Amino acid sequence: MSTGMPSSDTSSVSRETPRKGGLVLLSVLSLIAFAILLALGTWQVQRLKWKLDLIERVEARGDAAPVAMPGPAAWPDLTDEEWDYRPIEVSGRFLLGEVYYFISLSDPRGDVGGPGYFVYQPFETEDGLVVMVNRGFVPDTRRLPETRPGSEADEGRTTIVGLWRRNEHGNFLTLAPDLGKRIWFVRDAREMAAELGQRGDNVAPFTLDLTASFTPAGGLPQAGETIITFTNNHLQYVVTWYGLAAVLVVVYVVYVRRHLGRSHEDGAAGTD
Structure with a gap:
């Protein structure tokens, strides 16, 4: 004879359904965030290679034979990467x-x-x-x-x-x-x-x-003091973005394990 009360199995399923939906949403968002972090890290790897190549070219460029100064027709097309130093x-x-x-x-x-x-x-x-x-x-x-x-x-x-x-x-x-x-x-x-x-x-x-x-005989102005500097934080950014991706994976795995543990406990309680 039915008592009109929901069974423990039905109650367990009703609790489990929103949990599964939340886990799916979390997984999708985590995957998107992970892909973005990987893309940012990979982009910084490419930027790091570009910056190191640029530094190498500039250091070699300073010892190269001088060339004639480009004229006005060429000025609009001159790029810093090609001409600086x-x-x-x-x-x-x-x-x-x-x-x-x-x-x-x-x-x-x-x-x-x-x-x-x-x-x-x-x-x-x-x-x-x-x-x-x-x-x-x-x-x-x-x-x-x-x-x-x-x-x-x-x-x-x-x-x-x-x-x-x-x-x-x-x-x-x-x-x-x-x-x-x-x-x-x-x-x-x-x-x-x-x-x-x-x-x-x-x-x-x-x-x-x-x-x-x-430099004049008197010593001033003191020529040859070109400051050759490049801001190169790309390696730091590589570590940051890839590090955040790794942290995201760890946090996601810990959360899923806890979620599955609670689901297992709820299932076990529902059978008592």
């Missing part, structure tokens, strides 16, 4: 005027380091182009030309060799240039040139860093 040889003459790029030279190749400035001066090529040239480093107390006698650039026609340097782009934290003192905090070739009256399509959108042999 490439030695360039160009003939012409220095124009009057200086602007300054603030830098703290912590590991100088020459005798002078610490807080100071890279001195930029416009250089007019024989073809009538203008390129801003980093003549080298001066300490902060000797920024102005009158504090460093004998630091003037060679007058008349000369041939220089410098490393091609890309423009820099600031962000909302970047200080605006101090135009009164002609001090910049990011390297912008055409803005620097414009401050010295050099404007137009003939102004190069890159700069050149003179090599060490162009």
Whole structure:
């Protein structure tokens, strides 16, 4: 005779059905998250290889024979990856005027380091182009030309060799240039040139860093102080993304084991 009360088997099934549904949903979401983490880790592996290859090319590029400076027709297609730190040889003459790029030279190749400035001066090529040239480093107390006698650039026609340097782009934290003192905090070739009256399509959108042999006899500006640095956090990101994927697997396995354990206990209780 029926008592009208649900059997223990029916109660167990009713509890088990939502649990199974929740486990399926969790499994799907976990699989999606695992695939995303693996994809991010693999992408960083590829980026790491690219960055290491780039560093190797740049280190070899600095010792390569200098090439002629590309002209305006080629400027739109120049890429940082292909040209940054490439030695360039160009003939012409220095124009009057200086602007300054603030830098703290912590590991100088020459005798002078610490807080100071890279001195930029416009250089007019024989073809009538203008390129801003980093003549080298001066300490902060000797920024102005009158504090460093004998630091003037060679007058008349000369041939220089410098490393091609890309423009820099600031962000909302970047200080605006101090135009009164002609001090910049990011390297912008055409803005620097414009401050010295050099404007137009003939102004190069890159700069050149003179090599060490162009340091004047007086020692300043101290040329050859190009800072070759690359941010390379890709290995850290690889470990992070793959590590999170591994943690996700562990957490998922622990959860499933506990879930199956509870299901087994409920099943056993339902048979009592």
